[in-house]
Amino acid sequence: MDRTAVIISDRVNVNGTLTQLSLLADGRLWWPEGGQRNLTIEKELLGFAVDGPNITLKTIVETADGCCGGVTRGKLLRSDVVFRPSSDESHRLWCQKLREFIDSLERPKSLFVFVNPFGGTKSATDIFLHQVKPLLEDAKVQLTVQETKHQLHAKQVVESLDFSNYDGIVCVSGDGILVEVVNGLLQRQDWDTAINMPLGVVPAGTGNGMAKSLLDSVGDPCTVPNAVLAIIRGHKRPLDVATITQGETRFFSVLMLAWGLVADIDIESEKYRWMGSARIDFYALTRIINLRHYTGCLYFVPAPGFEAYGEPAIYPESSTIRGSNSDVIDGENSVKLKGYQGPEIDLDNLVWRVLSGPFISVWLHNVPWGSENAKPAPDAKFSDGYLDLIIMKNCLKLPLLSIMSDLSKGDHVKSPYVMYLKVKVMVLEPGPRLRDQEKEGIIDADGEVLARGKGSYKCEQKTLMAYDKLQITVDQGLATLFTPI
Numbered sequence: 001m002d003r004t005a006v007i008i009s010d011r012v013n014v015n016g017t018l019t020q021l022s023l024l025a026d027g028r029l030w031w032p033e034g035g036q037r038n039l040t041i042e043k044e045l046l047g048f049a050v051d052g053p054n055i056t057l058k059t060i061v062e063t064a065d066g067c068c069g070g071v072t073r074g075k076l077l078r079s080d081v082v083f084r085p086s087s088d089e090s091h092r093l094w095c096q097k098l099r100e101f102i103d104s105l106e107r108p109k110s111l112f113v114f115v116n117p118f119g120g121t122k123s124a125t126d127i128f129l130h131q132v133k134p135l136l137e138d139a140k141v142q143l144t145v146q147e148t149k150h151q152l153h154a155k156q157v158v159e160s161l162d163f164s165n166y167d168g169i170v171c172v173s174g175d176g177i178l179v180e181v182v183n184g185l186l187q188r189q190d191w192d193t194a195i196n197m198p199l200g201v202v203p204a205g206t207g208n209g210m211a212k213s214l215l216d217s218v219g220d221p222c223t224v225p226n227a228v229l230a231i232i233r234g235h236k237r238p239l240d241v242a243t244i245t246q247g248e249t250r251f252f253s254v255l256m257l258a259w260g261l262v263a264d265i266d267i268e269s270e271k272y273r274w275m276g277s278a279r280i281d282f283y284a285l286t287r288i289i290n291l292r293h294y295t296g297c298l299y300f301v302p303a304p305g306f307e308a309y310g311e312p313a314i315y316p317e318s319s320t321i322r323g324s325n326s327d328v329i330d331g332e333n334s335v336k337l338k339g340y341q342g343p344e345i346d347l348d349n350l351v352w353r354v355l356s357g358p359f360i361s362v363w364l365h366n367v368p369w370g371s372e373n374a375k376p377a378p379d380a381k382f383s384d385g386y387l388d389l390i391i392m393k394n395c396l397k398l399p400l401l402s403i404m405s406d407l408s409k410g411d412h413v414k415s416p417y418v419m420y421l422k423v424k425v426m427v428l429e430p431g432p433r434l435r436d437q438e439k440e441g442i443i444d445a446d447g448e449v450l451a452r453g454k455g456s457y458k459c460e461q462k463t464l465m466a467y468d469k470l471q472i473t474v475d476q477g478l479a480t481l482f483t484p485i
């Protein structure tokens with residue numbers, strides 16, 4: 001079909017001026033108002049509304065702001081273009097053709113939305129009401145909204161939600177609610193269909209690593225309107241899901257796992273919450289000055305091209321870390337084994353390597369960004385079937401400081417003190433601190449404490465897993481995300 005063929009054209013009144021308005025086959029709306037105006041339906045039209053003889057186009061248009069001599073990309077402005085067709089018949093045809101074009105884009109029509117009023121700076125409710133809802137209403141998306149009332153609420157709702165009425169689940173929150181949703185989906189009896197539900201993220205927490213990773217991948221800024229527009233447009237992409245297993249217990253991770261320096265900074269800095277965002281920098285400095293080294297081992301199956309890292313090894317003691325198929329429930333967080341069991345991999349027949357400690361930091365990442373200002377895994381892909389492993393073993397304190405400050409751009413991986421590789425499977429065998437064997441560490445998965453060893457921060461609090469051997473496998477493209485492109 002000729003992409004510039006005219007589907008409908010009429011002499012209409014646009015914002016009070018008589019002009020020729022055309023809808024072209026490629027989805028452009030074109031009219032010569034004060035110079036030529038072009039609107040791409042796919043990118044810039046949220047929807048339209050009918051008000052008597054008028055039709056209002058609900059648009060969202062990217063402006064290029066001049067900023068310090070440069071250009072800031074991607075500021076989105078919502079505006080209305082009102083036009084009046086020349087006759088009743090033309091009015092009917094315009095509505096029909098616009099509706100047909102929008103329907104052909106297969107955008108979501110009905111969404112289930114979680115809003116976490118306690119995430120980040122506690123502004124998610126405000127963000128939802130004033131920024132998210134108006135855009136989704138312009139796009140005529142039906143909304144079912146659930147404020148989360150407590151930890152694991154989103155997970156519980158998702159475990160029993162009837163999906164037949166929804167085209168996606170949206171989290172107006174930080175990464176924590178997304179992780180709960182993925183865990184909830186994978187614990188259902190029908191997990192294999194449930195996990196196909198497209199998931200959207202709108203940044204409204206402290207850690208917005210997934211939203212940042214998605215938007216940054218196409219050069220968009222990590223803003224609420226950009227994230228909402230990505231959901232409205234309905235493009236989807238697959239996302240790898242990592243299964244962390246210890247005995248019968250499983251946790252499904254979509255962002256990262258950290259042990260050592262990064263986990264200690266993330267979790268122990270909570271006690272300095274009153275400092276606001278400065279707490280991370282302050283506590284990072286404290287930890288670097290009093291640097292800890294952890295003993296332990298990393299067994300891994302390298303991705304092609306990374307076989308030179310570590311030493312040859314065999315798969316370590318499979319019986320202690322593999323789950324069985326019995327229906328066991330181990331604490332509120334754990335997985336009923338009727339749900340997803342993790343990917344089927346013949347672990348004994350893979351080519352294993354091992355790296356022995358002591359380690360300063362071990363970090364496993366699924367997507368490039370861990371938060372809006374930390375890019376630990378610049379080469380991570382959403383669905384390559386591998387996890388990016390970032391390791392620091394020996395490093396002097398001064399270069400370590402500069403490595404940490406390079407994290408915001410992802411340049412830390414260029415440091416000779418940083419090992420950066422991709423793995424298919426990993427077994428983490430965490431040990432105690434090198435110089436204080438009475439003290440162990442913290443294992444942090446997607447911002448939650450998965451395990452606390454003896455003598456660690458708040459070690460008396462119960463966690464999902466023990467500070468012991470755990471296995472991480474990855475299932476390529478298991479989940480689905482709404483994505484800008």
Ligand SMILES: Nc1ncnc2c1ncn2[C@@H]1O[C@H](COP(=O)(O)OP(=O)(O)OP(=O)(O)O)[C@@H](O)[C@H]1O
Binds near residue numbers: 150152173180207
């Ligand atoms: N009503 C609530 N009260 C307290 N905690 C809640 C509530 N609703 C959800 N949560 C918990 O808040 C945690 C953080 O959620 P969210 O993803 O919005 O933010 P975050 O950026 O990951 O973390 P935070 O901003 O708290 O550092 C989740 O683990 C979730 O279980």
